[in-house]
Amino acid sequence: MQVLNPGSGLWIIRLSARDLPLPFFKPSLYRAPKIILNENPVSAVSLFLAPWVVPISSPVIADGAVAIRDGRILAVGDASILQSQFAEARVDGCQGVLLPGLVNAHIHLELSAYNHTPRPTPDQSFCDWIRALLKLRQAGDISAHETVRSARQMLEQQRNAGTALLLDIGNNILAPPASMQTPVEINFLLELLGPDAKAEEQVLARIGSLPDVVSATAHAPYSTTAGIMKALKKRADRLGHIFSLHVAESVDEVALLRTGQGCFREFLEERGAWDGRFPRPGKKIQGVVEYLADLGLLDANLLCVHCVQVNEQEVQLLAEHGCKICLCPGSNRFLGVGVAPLERMLHHGLLPAIGTDSMASNESLDLWREMRILREDHPCVSPARILTMATLGGAQAMGRAQDFGTLAPGRMAGLLNVNSPALQRAQDAEQLIDILTGHGQPDKLCWISGNGNATV
Numbered sequence: 418m419q420v421l422n423p424g425s426g427l428w429i430i431r432l433s434a435r436d437l438p439l440p441f442f443k444p445s446l447y448r449a450p451k452i453i454l455n456e457n458p459v460s461a462v463s464l465f466l467a468p469w470v471v472p473i474s475s476p477v478i479a480d481g482a483v484a485i486r487d488g489r490i491l492a493v494g495d496a497s498i499l500q501s502q503f504a505e506a507r508v509d510g511c512q513g514v515l516l517p518g519l520v521n522a523h524i525h526l527e528l529s530a531y532n533h534t535p536r537p538t539p540d541q542s543f544c545d546w547i548r549a550l551l552k553l554r555q556a557g558d559i560s561a562h563e564t565v566r567s568a569r570q571m572l573e574q575q576r577n578a579g580t581a582l583l584l585d586i587g588n589n590i591l592a593p594p595a596s597m598q599t600p601v602e603i604n605f606l607l608e609l610l611g612p613d614a615k616a617e618e619q620v621l622a623r624i625g626s627l628p629d630v631v632s633a634t635a636h637a638p639y640s641t642t643a644g645i646m647k648a649l650k651k652r653a654d655r656l657g658h659i660f661s662l663h664v665a666e667s668v669d670e671v672a673l674l675r676t677g678q679g680c681f682r683e684f685l686e687e688r689g690a691w692d693g694r695f696p697r698p699g700k701k702i703q704g705v706v707e708y709l710a711d712l713g714l715l716d717a718n719l720l721c722v723h724c725v726q727v728n729e730q731e732v733q734l735l736a737e738h739g740c741k742i743c744l745c746p747g748s749n750r751f752l753g754v755g756v757a758p759l760e761r762m763l764h765h766g767l768l769p770a771i772g773t774d775s776m777a778s779n780e781s782l783d784l785w786r787e788m789r790i791l792r793e794d795h796p797c798v799s800p801a802r803i804l805t806m807a808t809l810g811g812a813q814a815m816g817r818a819q820d821f822g823t824l825a826p827g828r829m830a831g832l833l834n835v836n837s838p839a840l841q842r843a844q845d846a847e848q849l850i851d852i853l854t855g856h857g858q859p860d861k862l863c864w865i866s867g868n869g870n871a872t873v
């Protein structure tokens with residue numbers, strides 16, 4: 418394992434392709450990408466030309482180019498202009514499209530082996546799904562070795578599907594996955610929870626003993642006391658870590674916080690963890706975001722994941738406090754919890770990120786599929802906006818927009834090159850983005866590394 422920038426507050430683990438269990442890789446699910454190595458000596462300029470360049474932060478360029486030096490993007494623009502500007506550069510021609518790597522802003526790699534968690538039937542609740550998942554986890558049928566192996570396999574799949582950056586949430590720090598030389602970068606958050614006073618005491622003690630290099634976060638308002646959430650948020654703010662929280666995923670969660678009733682109350686009672694803390698005495702709240710606002714947790718360092726059951730006032734609250742949002746449309750569809758009000762979020766100036774969540778609550782963890790589901794769920798939202806969510810939205814949510822999410826001078830040079838017969842037939846930028854967001858993973862996908870010393 419290589420821990421990078423521990424002082425920066427981000428716990429970044431780089432994994433090595435050679436440490437990944439390739440024999441377990443299923444090519445039927447994900448096509449392995451071809452890797453293009455830029456063997457130019459460091460400090461020399463490389464120029465990659467393509468029929469289409471999609472910078473995200475600026476308009477699509479037909480017959481465009483990206484100039485790279487020392488692992489960073491130097492310039493993005495018209496191919497003929499950059500060729501004359503960098504006349505000495507080594508030139509590589511690509512087919513199809515150049516775009517930034519995708520960002521998966523919510524995943525649980527440690528649940529990759531739980532793809533047999535039953536999908537709730539129409540008469541089952543969100544709590545029934547949690548019961549089923551906990552039963553599987555507590556049965557101990559999946560060994561630690563299998564958990565790590567599945568997590569590594571999933572990571573390889575993420576890389577092969579064009580993901581450059583992941584926000585991974587886990588209850589365990591998995592065996593260190595060794596140094597990575599692929600374009601995938603992981604920001605790992607250790608997730609803690611505790612629903613009652615007894616658990617709170619134990620979790621607060623654990624928080625006090627965590628080394629600063631470990632980023633820690635809370636699970637959800639229904640599973641974690643206000644005291645634990647406040648302590649973890651305070652710690653995250655002090656260390657400059659992201660504070661990610663599952664928020665308003667189901668109507669059952671809203672019901673618990675508002676009335677202290679519903680399936681979550683039954684669930685907590687079953688586990689001997691109900692101590693009557695909802696509804697909060699003297700506090701009349703309408704929703705989960707309002708509850709978080711009341712606790713003073715809303716700010717730009719809070720990443721609210723799901724946000725399905727939020728009303729207009731709550732979206733406004735999130736926007737006013739500059740909170741980050743991550744939508745998980747595939748997981749929401751799998752669990753039947755509803756559709757997040759994306760149009761309202763965009764109307765209030767929010768740019769949500771996209772996450773896949775885990776194999777316990779999704780059919781596959783494929784951001785191309787997530788974009789397609791968003792297109793289906795929100796036909797009035799422009800495809801360009803959805804592609805921006807999958808790239809820049811994720812980078813902003815993770816505080817990494819200086820490196821990821823766009824093709825712009827100064828960004829890291831992990832370029833994604835994709836192609837397919839449909840993309841080749843695109844007549845204009847609009848058609849191109851429509852295909853990129855509506856057709857699933859392109860047939861051909863490869864990474865371009867911009868540093869002569871890097872191996873990918």
Ligand SMILES: [Zn+2]
Pocket residue numbers: 523525663774775
């Ligand atoms: Zn999750």
